[in-house]
Amino acid sequence: MRKLIVILAAFIGLAALDAAAARTASEKQRSACERDSHKFCAAEEPNAIAVEKCLRAHVGQLSKACKRQFMEKGR
Numbered sequence: 001m002r003k004l005i006v007i008l009a010a011f012i013g014l015a016a017l018d019a020a021a022a023r024t025a026s027e028k029q030r031s032a033c034e035r036d037s038h039k040f041c042a043a044e045e046p047n048a049i050a051v052e053k054c055l056r057a058h059v060g061q062l063s064k065a066c067k068r069q070f071m072e073k074g075r
Contacts, residue, residue: 033066 033055037045040061041054055062059070 029066029069032069033062036062036066 036055036058037051040058041051044050044054055066056070059067062070
């Protein structure tokens, strides 16, 4: 029983760590792409999915920092 509790606690800890990393990556992307978002995709705001699609449509015109964020995302 004790072993099960330790495994469950480790799993919960890893899940929380993964969520925090995803949040940090999202904040980093938002920061890098904010100016491009306003420039090319203002009509799509505040819909994050639509803004991301719009930014992808303008990928050739994005700032280096914003492009880098999309490359790191691996999509």
